[in-house]
Amino acid sequence: MQLSFSHKKATQALNFFARAAGGKINKMKALKLIYFADRYHLRSYGRPITNDTYFAMKFGPVASQCLNLLNENEDYTAPEENTYRQAFLERENNEHYASKAAVNETVLSQTDLESLNYAWENYKDKDQFELAEETHRFPEWQQHKAALDSEQATRRFMSYLDFLENPEKGVERLPLLTEEVKEDLAEELHSLQAVESIWS
Template structure:
C-alpha cells in the first residue's frame, strides 16, 4: 500500500469541497473518499491516499483524513500549515475550500476515480452515503458488532469483494481484472513494506 501522504489527503478533501460549490460536510467528504479509494483499488490496484480505514457505526472512516477534515490540533505543524492553505473549518461538521485543487499530487487514474466517485455519489448527503457504505463487505463483516464496540480496523483486501447484490455500476468490475488488480495491490504492499523496513 502507498504510505499515507497528508498533502494528498488535504487535496482530496479540497477536490470534493470544490465539487460541492466550495463547502462540504465532513461525513459526506469521508464517504466520498471511501468510494474513490474503493474504485481506485479495483481499477488500478493502488490506493489514492493510503489512509488507515476503520469501520464505525456510520460506515468506513479514513483515520488521518478525518483528523485533517476536522482540523484537529493533534496534527503536526507542517500538516496544519499545509491544511490552512487549502481548507478552513466553518463549523463542527463542515469545512470550505480556500484555494484551487492541485492535481499534480495525483495520478490520472486517481483523479478519474475521484471524479467517478463524485459523479456517482455526489447527489447523496452524508447519512445517505453512510447507508450506502453499509451495503459493502468491508463494512458488513463488522455490522453485527455495533454498537457494542465502536470501531474496527478495515482490510483493503475486502474492498475487492462484491456485495450479494451490486446496487451501483461504478463498482461493476470484471472478475478477472479484479483479481489482477488485487494481486497487483498485494505485490505493491509487500514491496513498500520491504522498502520501509530497510
C-alpha cells in the same frame, strides 16, 4: 494491510470535493465520497488514492487520517501535514469545512482524478446520512455490522483486501470483479506494501 498515508493526495481529494460542492461541504459527506473514490481506484488500478487507514463505524467506513486533517487534530497529525492542510482547507464548524485555494492537480494522477470524478458524479446528490446507508451495503463494512450493532466496539479496522469482495447483485455500480482480477489486484496491493516496507 496498511500503507503509507499520502497527506498531500488526501488534502487535495478533500479539497476537490469542497470545490465541487461550491466551496464548502459537510465533513461526513466528504469522508464518504473519499471512501467511494478510494474504493473505485483500488478496484480499478490496484491501489487507493489516499492510502488512509479505514475503520468501520456506525455511519460506515471512515478514512481515519482524513478525519484527523478535517478536525485539525494536531495531536494525531504531523507538522508538515498541518502546514499543507492549512494552505488548502479551513474548518468552518464541527460539521463543515471549506476550500481556501484551487485544487493542486499536479499532486493527483489522471486515474486519481478519474476516481474523484466518479465518486462525485455518482454520489453528489445524496446527503451524508444517505451516503452512510449506501456504504452499509458493501461487504467490507457488512462484515463488521454485528460487532458494531452489539456495541462490542465503536470502530473496527478494515483491510483493503476486503474492498475487493463483490457486493450483492444490484449494489455495485461498477462491473463486478472476477476471481482472477481480484487475485491480480491483491497481488498489486501486496507488492505496493512490500515496496513501502523497504523505504520506510
